[in-house]
Amino acid sequence: MSALVELDDIAVHFNVKAQRSGAAATLRAVDGVSLAVERSQCVGVVGESGCGKSTLAGVLVGMTTPTSGQVRYDGQDVGVHRSKDLRRRVQMVFQDPVASLNPRRRVRSVLSELIDCHGLVPEAGMNSALNSLMEMVNLPQRVLDARPRELSGGQRQRVAIARALAVQPDVLVADEAVSALDVSAQATVVNLLADLRADLGLTIVFISHDLGIIRTLCDRVTVMYAGRVVEEGPADTVFASAQHPYTRALLRAAPDLKRRGAESRSPALEGEPSGALDVITGCPFQPRCPEAEATCSTTPPPFVGSAAHRTACIHAAHQAE
Ligand SMILES: Nc1ncnc2c1ncn2[C@@H]1O[C@H](COP(=O)(O)OP(=O)(O)OP(=O)(O)O)[C@@H](O)[C@H]1O
Ligand SMILES: [Mg+2]
Numbered sequence: 001m002s003a004l005v006e007l008d009d010i011a012v013h014f015n016v017k018a019q020r021s022g023a024a025a026t027l028r029a030v031d032g033v034s035l036a037v038e039r040s041q042c043v044g045v046v047g048e049s050g051c052g053k054s055t056l057a058g059v060l061v062g063m064t065t066p067t068s069g070q071v072r073y074d075g076q077d078v079g080v081h082r083s084k085d086l087r088r089r090v091q092m093v094f095q096d097p098v099a100s101l102n103p104r105r106r107v108r109s110v111l112s113e114l115i116d117c118h119g120l121v122p123e124a125g126m127n128s129a130l131n132s133l134m135e136m137v138n139l140p141q142r143v144l145d146a147r148p149r150e151l152s153g154g155q156r157q158r159v160a161i162a163r164a165l166a167v168q169p170d171v172l173v174a175d176e177a178v179s180a181l182d183v184s185a186q187a188t189v190v191n192l193l194a195d196l197r198a199d200l201g202l203t204i205v206f207i208s209h210d211l212g213i214i215r216t217l218c219d220r221v222t223v224m225y226a227g228r229v230v231e232e233g234p235a236d237t238v239f240a241s242a243q244h245p246y247t248r249a250l251l252r253a254a255p256d257l258k259r260r261g262a263e264s265r266s267p268a269l270e271g272e273p274s275g276a277l278d279v280i281t282g283c284p285f286q287p288r289c290p291e292a293e294a295t296c297s298t299t300p301p302p303f304v305g306s307a308a309h310r311t312a313c314i315h316a317a318h319q320a321e
Contacts, residue, residue: 002075003036004203005060005090005171010034010069012055018277025277029055030066031227037171042197042204044214044235046250047224053207056224057175060205061092088118091164095176097156101148107159108144114166129166136200137162137192154185158192165196171203172196178213190217211254215239223247226284233309243311246285283313291315 012030017023030052037043045053058064059071062082071078073086094100102110111130115121121129134141137158148156157177164172174193178186190213196202208214214221214235221238223231223246231244242248283289286296293314301312 003072004039004041004074005035005037005205006070006072007033007035007056007059008070008072010056010059010066010071012052012059012064013067016277027277028227030059032069033224033227033229035222035229035232037203037205039170039203040197040201041220042193042206042218044218044221045205045207045224046209046211046214046221048209048250051224052227053224054175055227057092057173057205057207060171060173061090062087063092084118088167089169090171090173091167091169093157093160093164093172093174093177095179097153097160097180098148100160101156101163103148106145106147107162110163111144111166114163118167120166120168133162133166136165136196138188152185153181154188157181157185157189161189161192161196165200169202171205173205173207175207176209177206179209186213193217211239211250223250226280228284228312230285230313231311233305233311237309243305243309243316244285244313245289245291245315247311 010030010033011028014027014029016025016027018025033052033056035043035056045056047053055064059066062078065080073089078086108130111133112126115126115129130144131141134143139155139158139162143151143155143159148159151159157180160177161172172193177193178189181189193204193206194217197204204217206214206218218235220233221235222229223238223244225246231238231242231247238247239251242251282295282297282299283292283301286292289296296314299314301314303310303312304316305311
């Protein structure tokens with residue numbers, strides 16, 4: 001089956017000024033990422049702050065133009081300017097529903113304007129379309145007449161999801177969409193996303209720091225480090241037998257995941273990622289890697305494994321041999 005959304009060797013470089021010297025520099029926020037998301041799949045993206053997750057999300061929804069690489073949608077090259085229809089098909093849900101919803105506008109007006117703009121429902125069907133959107137996100141109809149500040153955080157995030165669903169998308173990119181919520185609101189929104197996927201066949205890219213949620217929700221997981229993918233595979237396999245030392249360090253650091261014997265013997269991850277402006281010749285994780293060898297600082301690690309589970313690490317290469 002061909003992927004619904006495919007990123008092929010995507011780079012996003014920003015021209016910035018180096019903080020100390022003020023000299024012009026290139027920040028490689030995303031540096032050669034390939035990713036294939038199949039229809040109705042839920043793919044989790046993890047990695048520490050600054051590794052390029054939101055930049056990648058921006059590329060997926062067309063908010064950010066890649067410096068190089070290709071984005072394909074349903075097998076077609078998307079190009080720089082997306083059609084209105086394509087923009088409709090890939091929607092984003094952000095971390096902060098307060099910032100992403102206009103506080104002065106009632107929910108009904110926001111949703112109906114969007115539906116109108118895309119000509120998705122005839123005027124006579126608008127009320128029933130709005131009511132079914134509320135049903136989809138498990139909110140009472142009265143929320144349609146509320147303004148965002150009258151709602152709880154969890155309700156606001158469900159309104160933000162309803163806003164994304166209003167335009168009947170194929171893909172939802174959720175960028176830390178539950179991170180700002182308390183635990184019970186998180187569970188409600190995560191369950192809602194799982195239901196939407198099951199009921200509507202929605203394809204979801206779920207960006208999160210929370211490995212526990214990714215394990216519950218996602219079929220596949222992509223682990224990013226310093227703008228690159230270091231490991232990617234079925235969530236079950238990656239959680240049970242992570243191949244990359246960075247993935248193993250992330251799993252060890254996750255408070256809600258059980259330690260496994262072999263993993264808990266390795267030292268904990270120390271230090272910080274390389275500076276965003278550093279040019280990396282070998283493996284980006286090498287300066288912090290407890291398993292690094294001399295070649296890791298000079299040779300970029302090849303991807304090894306299978307198309308289903310691949311890892312950018314020479315140690316994984318050794319295991320595969
Ligand atoms: N518009 C921009 N101009 C310059 N640098 C940027 C821009 N957007 C992002 N960056 C930089 O790109 C890198 C990746 O940022 P990004 O927001 O994608 O990370 P992230 O993985 O989403 O982090 P977090 O987990 O904190 O949300 C960071 O170093 C960030 O400062
Ligand atoms: Mg981010």
